Amino acid sequence: MAGRLDGKVAVVTGGGSGIGRAAAALFAAEGAAIAVLDLVSDAAQETVDLIAADGGQALALTADIADGDEVRMAFDRVSTELGPVGVLYNNAGVNSSGSILTSTEEDWDRCMAVNVKGTYLCSAAAARSMTERGGGSIVNQGSVAALVGVANFAAYCASKGAVVALTRSMAVDLATSGIRVNVICPGTVYTPLMRPMLTARGGGDEEKGLAMTIAKYPIGRLGTPEDIARVALFLASDESAFMTGSVVTPDGGMTAQ
Numbered sequence: 001m002a003g004r005l006d007g008k009v010a011v012v013t014g015g016g017s018g019i020g021r022a023a024a025a026l027f028a029a030e031g032a033a034i035a036v037l038d039l040v041s042d043a044a045q046e047t048v049d050l051i052a053a054d055g056g057q058a059l060a061l062t063a064d065i066a067d068g069d070e071v072r073m074a075f076d077r078v079s080t081e082l083g084p085v086g087v088l089y090n091n092a093g094v095n096s097s098g099s100i101l102t103s104t105e106e107d108w109d110r111c112m113a114v115n116v117k118g119t120y121l122c123s124a125a126a127a128r129s130m131t132e133r134g135g136g137s138i139v140n141q142g143s144v145a146a147l148v149g150v151a152n153f154a155a156y157c158a159s160k161g162a163v164v165a166l167t168r169s170m171a172v173d174l175a176t177s178g179i180r181v182n183v184i185c186p187g188t189v190y191t192p193l194m195r196p197m198l199t200a201r202g203g204g205d206e207e208k209g210l211a212m213t214i215a216k217y218p219i220g221r222l223g224t225p226e227d228i229a230r231v232a233l234f235l236a237s238d239e240s241a242f243m244t245g246s247v248v249t250p251d252g253g254m255t256a257q
């Protein structure tokens with residue numbers, strides 16, 4: 001059976017954990033050759049090993065997406081070893097903690113550097129490669145935190161709001177090059193990234209924080225990495241050919257209230 005990404009080269013940033021790992025595995029199962037890019041080499045390699053065990057093709061890349069030289073070197077390797085990029089999932093991201101009164105300047109700078117500058121750097125590198133093959137699809141990772149205020153998440157909310165604005169700007173600029181750009185704004189997904197936030201929300205008790213968070217979701221559960229990976233697959237594939245600049249919100253109804 002034909003895969004939905006057959007013959008395409010897909011880069012998944014933050015592919016060593018959580019949503020990125022689920023997306024890398026799903027994209028590979030749908031026929032793409034995957035570059036798994038992560039700050040943590042062992043994590044990227046583990047995802048590559050999982051894909052290879054399922055008969056897929058994948059390459060592990062170690063880079064900090066906030067570092068322009070590292071990003072350019074990583075994308076050069078993708079072009080050389082796998083071919084021009086057809087799909088980029090800008091998934092890597094970091095959390096922040098605190099309101100503007102309680103967070104630190106360092107926390108703000110790192111959150112902006114990874115979530116916003118990292119998205120810009122990877123998108124620029126991918127867009128250059130995509131033009132060689134006549135277009136492609138960039139899927140950005142926002143968050144419900146871009147759409148509603150989330151307590152004690154000031155830098156994170158601001159960074160994800162910037163990713164939504166950057167998505168629209170890139171969609172307009174790149175449309176004539178055949179490059180579509182959309183953004184996913186997931187609700188809470190139970191991954192290593194969110195566990196410290198859940199524990200803090202529960203006053204040190206993760207189970208309590210989890211229950212308090214689920215209470216905000218009309219659908220009665222948190223998301224899974226696979227819930228979000230399936231949305232990313234749709235946006236990455238030609239099935240979403242008429243969509244660009246869209247904000248897609250898999251959030252169990254959280255922002256519908």
Ligand SMILES: NC(=O)c1ccc[n+]([C@@H]2O[C@H](COP(=O)([O-])OP(=O)(O)OC[C@H]3O[C@@H](n4cnc5c(N)ncnc54)[C@H](O)[C@@H]3O)[C@@H](O)[C@H]2O)c1
Nearest residue numbers: 014016017018019038039064065092093143188189191193
């Ligand atoms: N989990 C959620 O509830 C949730 C909700 C909305 C949005 N998101 C977003 O989804 C994305 C993935 O989140 P997750 O929950 O799967 O997180 P995760 O922590 O499980 O995975 C993130 C991965 O990104 C990598 N990474 C972090 N900084 C990096 C950098 N500078 N360069 C390269 N790789 C880096 C990490 O090493 C890790 O492997 C993030 O952008 C996050 O903001 C998550």
